[in-house]
Amino acid sequence: METFGKRLSDIIEKRGPLCVGIDPHAALLSRWGFSDDVAGLERFARTVVDALADRVAVVKPQSAFFERFGSRGIGVLESTIRQLREAGALVLLDVKRGDIGSTMAAYASAYLDPASSLSADAITVSPYLGVGSLQPAFDLAAANGAGVFVLALTSNPEGASVQHAVGADGRTVAQTVIDEISQLNKGAVPLGSIGLVVGATIGRTGHELSEVNGPLLAPGLGAQGATPSDLRAVFGESLRNVLPSYSREVLNAGPSVSALRAAAERAVDECRAALG
Numbered sequence: 001m002e003t004f005g006k007r008l009s010d011i012i013e014k015r016g017p018l019c020v021g022i023d024p025h026a027a028l029l030s031r032w033g034f035s036d037d038v039a040g041l042e043r044f045a046r047t048v049v050d051a052l053a054d055r056v057a058v059v060k061p062q063s064a065f066f067e068r069f070g071s072r073g074i075g076v077l078e079s080t081i082r083q084l085r086e087a088g089a090l091v092l093l094d095v096k097r098g099d100i101g102s103t104m105a106a107y108a109s110a111y112l113d114p115a116s117s118l119s120a121d122a123i124t125v126s127p128y129l130g131v132g133s134l135q136p137a138f139d140l141a142a143a144n145g146a147g148v149f150v151l152a153l154t155s156n157p158e159g160a161s162v163q164h165a166v167g168a169d170g171r172t173v174a175q176t177v178i179d180e181i182s183q184l185n186k187g188a189v190p191l192g193s194i195g196l197v198v199g200a201t202i203g204r205t206g207h208e209l210s211e212v213n214g215p216l217l218a219p220g221l222g223a224q225g226a227t228p229s230d231l232r233a234v235f236g237e238s239l240r241n242v243l244p245s246y247s248r249e250v251l252n253a254g255p256s257v258s259a260l261r262a263a264a265e266r267a268v269d270e271c272r273a274a275l276g
């Protein structure tokens with residue numbers, strides 16, 4: 001079975017380095033002229049699938065915006081994941097789960113077991129119960145050719161007070177996460193299947209990413225203020241492994257399918273140029 005790292009490298013090669021989020025904010029539904037209910041959610045998600053699933057490398061549904069409509073919203077999430085995958089996009093489900101290992105195993109089977117109706121190509125997880133607690137997700141992902149993206153340095157301004165805190169060995173909390181994931185990806189070719197999330201907004205922080213050998217998801221572009229030209233300062237020599245991620249900046253172009261496609265094309269061109 002092909003690893004997630006290999007599948008991701010291949011699709012980025014074909015479609016370009018871009019992840020687009022599906023974040024159906026109430027304000028976006030209204031901007032698109034859609035109702036703020038399950039029917040509006042379904043139309044929104046379907047429009048993004050029609051516009052982008054056959055051309056963008058990775059699509060990242062934000063689970064929160066589906067969960068807010070309860071079980072029917074989850075139903076839309078299930079069909080959205082299925083449609084995205086059928087059209088050839090890799091689906092990174094943004095659920096940011098993280099719990100004690102025995103509970104993490106249940107989250108892993110919900111999102112990374114192909115038998116589940118919510119099974120995705122990869123999920124986001126939070127390492128703040130300890131990277132080791134995420135092992136059930138790493139194991140199930142590896143068994144199924146899926147991936148896991150671990151939060152390291154998030155794009156929001158509140159993140160630094162936790163993530164930049166320095167431990168007894170002189171490393172920051174984030175650097176400890178980065179180093180543990182680097183160990184897990186060691187030797188993987190062409191790329192490990194455990195990614196990190198590093199916000200494009202954070203500037204030069206001095207964190208060392210050169211040994212990660214895995215994909216580096218970079219949210220925070222567009223609506224949160226970062227631009228592709230900020231990526232060099234954040235990622236330095238590790239730029240080649242960066243997967244830039246946009247939600248509102250691209251979604252604002254909807255509901256026109258052609259305008260969404262044009263916005264995604266602009267984003268991928270700018271990111272290609274910035275990543276070199």
Ligand SMILES: O=C(O)c1cc(=O)[nH]c(=O)n1[C@@H]1O[C@H](COP(=O)(O)O)[C@@H](O)[C@H]1O
Nearest residue numbers: 062124154155197199219223224246247248
């Ligand atoms: O894991 C993420 O994708 C993520 C991590 C992070 O540090 N910052 C961040 O904004 N995100 C997510 O990325 C998306 C950003 O949306 P926009 O600001 O509209 O591009 C949201 O779904 C966030 O939850």
